[in-house]
Amino acid sequence: MNVKGKVIKYGDNVDTDVIIPARYLNTSDPAELARHCMEDLDKTFVSRVNKGDILVAGKNFGCGSSREHAPIAIKASGISCVIAETFARIFFRNAINIGLPILECPEAARDISEGDEVSVDFTTGVITNITKGKQYTAAPFPEFMQEIIAAGGLVGYIRKQLA
Amino acid sequence: MGMTMTQKILADHAGLDKVTAGQLIKARLDMVLGNDITTPVAVDEFKKIGADRVFDVNKIAIVPDHFTPNKDIKSAQQVKYIREFAKQMGIVNFFEVGQMGVEHALLPEKGLVVCGDVVIGADSHTCTYGALGAFSTGVGSTDMAAGMATGEAWFKVPEAMKFVLKGKPGPWVTGKDIILHIIGKIGVDGALYKSMEFTGDGLKWLSMDDRFTIANMAIEAGAKNGIFEVDEKTIEYVKEHSQREYRVFKADEDAEYTDVYEIDLSEVKLTVAFPHLPENTKTIDEIGDIKIDQVVIGSCTNGRIEDMRMAAKVLKGRKVHPDVRCIIIPATQKVWKQAMDEGLFSIFIEAGAAVSTPTCGPCLGGHMGILAQGERAVSTTNRNFVGRMGHPESEIYLASPAVAAASAVAGKIASPDSL
Numbered sequence: 001m002n003v004k005g006k007v008i009k010y011g012d013n014v015d016t017d018v019i020i021p022a023r024y025l026n027t028s029d030p031a032e033l034a035r036h037c038m039e040d041l042d043k044t045f046v047s048r049v050n051k052g053d054i055l056v057a058g059k060n061f062g063c064g065s066s067r068e069h070a071p072i073a074i075k076a077s078g079i080s081c082v083i084a085e086t087f088a089r090i091f092f093r094n095a096i097n098i099g100l101p102i103l104e105c106p107e108a109a110r111d112i113s114e115g116d117e118v119s120v121d122f123t124t125g126v127i128t129n130i131t132k133g134k135q136y137t138a139a140p141f142p143e144f145m146q147e148i149i150a151a152g153g154l155v156g157y158i159r160k161q162l163a
Numbered sequence: 164m165g166m167t168m169t170q171k172i173l174a175d176h177a178g179l180d181k182v183t184a185g186q187l188i189k190a191r192l193d194m195v196l197g198n199d200i201t202t203p204v205a206v207d208e209f210k211k212i213g214a215d216r217v218f219d220v221n222k223i224a225i226v227p228d229h230f231t232p233n234k235d236i237k238s239a240q241q242v243k244y245i246r247e248f249a250k251q252m253g254i255v256n257f258f259e260v261g262q263m264g265v266e267h268a269l270l271p272e273k274g275l276v277v278c279g280d281v282v283i284g285a286d287s288h289t290c291t292y293g294a295l296g297a298f299s300t301g302v303g304s305t306d307m308a309a310g311m312a313t314g315e316a317w318f319k320v321p322e323a324m325k326f327v328l329k330g331k332p333g334p335w336v337t338g339k340d341i342i343l344h345i346i347g348k349i350g351v352d353g354a355l356y357k358s359m360e361f362t363g364d365g366l367k368w369l370s371m372d373d374r375f376t377i378a379n380m381a382i383e384a385g386a387k388n389g390i391f392e393v394d395e396k397t398i399e400y401v402k403e404h405s406q407r408e409y410r411v412f413k414a415d416e417d418a419e420y421t422d423v424y425e426i427d428l429s430e431v432k433l434t435v436a437f438p439h440l441p442e443n444t445k446t447i448d449e450i451g452d453i454k455i456d457q458v459v460i461g462s463c464t465n466g467r468i469e470d471m472r473m474a475a476k477v478l479k480g481r482k483v484h485p486d487v488r489c490i491i492i493p494a495t496q497k498v499w500k501q502a503m504d505e506g507l508f509s510i511f512i513e514a515g516a517a518v519s520t521p522t523c524g525p526c527l528g529g530h531m532g533i534l535a536q537g538e539r540a541v542s543t544t545n546r547n548f549v550g551r552m553g554h555p556e557s558e559i560y561l562a563s564p565a566v567a568a569a570s571a572v573a574g575k576i577a578s579p580d581s582l
Binding site for chain 1: 187201213229230234238241286303309387527528549
């Protein structure tokens with residue numbers, strides 16, 4: 001699977017309270033959540049994000065609350081992939097479980113700039129920065145997680161097991 | 164190479180003799196938890212899995228505590244949805260308003276978690292039960308759904324950091340100061356993906372309430388779980404609250420730790436985390452004049468009986484500053500009744516504080532004390548992220564109940580000794 005898009009970039013410790021503020025958690029509708037994605041960090045996000053865009057961030061992306069509404073909101077906003085130096089562990093799990101592609105790659109996260117055109121090959125973990133003419137490689141997922149991803153998330157994976 | 168406390172519990176629940184850090188395992192679950200925000204999504208996912216019943220009606224706990232008593236129609240709909248699900252599935256541990264409390268104060272009190280358990284909860288502060296010598300960790304709604312259907316969860320066996328606690332804490336210093344001190348030292352991602360294991364002679368000075376507070380905030384250092392070595396106090400607590408059989412897992416002497424920190428509790432000062440990260444800590448003597456508008460004393464971090472007593476000790480015979488709203492939220496019905504029976508509410512009300520029914524409420528900017536633009540709060544909760552308690556331009560200072568109560572009186576961040 002490949003994706004290609006323009007980069008929207010943020011810094012370290014982007015927490016789930018700014019990804020989707022709790023005041024909007026009285027719903028779990030993805031479209032409604034997407035309308036408020038990143039609102040307390042970047043009011044312009046919702047208006048400028050385009051389908052397929054790639055989100056790049058620093059350390060500890062998605063720290064804080066376990067709300068799955070955070071990766072759901074990001075996915076529903078049209079973001080095709082998140083690349084970060086590191087992810088907070090619950091966000092990491094949630095993203096895999098709901099089928100939001102994420103890649104941990106410190107080199108790419110540091111080097112890629114806002115607005116760069118980037119493509120990602122999930123099978124090889126190769127991230128290509130088309131604007132800068134550079135390539136970076138993220139560590140591939142363990143086989144077990146690849147199976148979850150291939151099944152479209154944890155629900156698909158469990159369904160297969162129970163079948 | 165030996166195993167850490169966490170690794171031993173995980174190996175046991177995976178049916179393996181040994182596990183090593185980095186290994187992917189499937190573990191048997193003793194408890195699966197969800198709240199009114201995360202459970203609705205979990206129920207949707209559970210339905211998608213196609214399961215027609217839960218793995219064990221006694222091993223699931225659903226606690227509507229975040230936006231309850233329901234703050235608006237949408238919240239009421241969400242709770243109605245999960246209440247119907249709990250009824251339909253025959254889930255025993257569904258806690259309605261009147262029985263409910265803040266989940267992580269409630270579950271240990273109800274005896275639903277004991278030493279040696281493996282617990283997942285669709286709430287990041289599920290790590291609280293590590294105080295009981297259990298492995299417990301926060302997950303999302305889909306993991307909760309899978310856990311409810313199968314009774315299992317997948318884990319990557321974590322590495323561990325060891326915190327050797329020594330010495331006796333000084334006056335007013337509690338679990339909150341200790342964990343803020345540690346987070347200030349290692350940072351909000353200092354324990355990312357790892358276990359934080361707490362041990363050492365200093366444990367004997369820490370009450371169970373102190374330990375719950377410390378384990379509760381392990382997630383604020385990015386940890387997978389926080390866990391305390393089991394001692395007489397743990398056993399006493401578990402026996403008092405639960406009929407369930409418990410098992411004590413001790414780390415091997417040759418267990419591997421990525422880092423070992425010695426924390427001298429006698430040197431820990433009253434500590435406050437400044438906006439907008441729990442790692443931005445300052446000791447009370449480093450804080451200048453910071454005027455405040457609100458104080459919140461409560462939450463899964465600091466809403467237990469000792470926290471109430473500490474607040475009362477400071478507020479007794481004093482008045483809340485006229486420019487401050489002081490909101491006190493006992494975390495459970497049991498804590499509420501105990502505080503009432505001990506006369507603590509008279510102290511709070513005479514001081515001019517408001518006492519609320521149990522709820523997570525203001526901690527996550529839900530209800531019962533939202534901040535306006537530019538307002539500042541001292542709060543005994545666990546997160547001071549941008550917009551966490553209300554307006555994105557409000558500020559939260561995290562502190563212990565003693566410092567919060569003293570600040571309510573002073574109208575600015577203050578030590579109880581300064582009053």
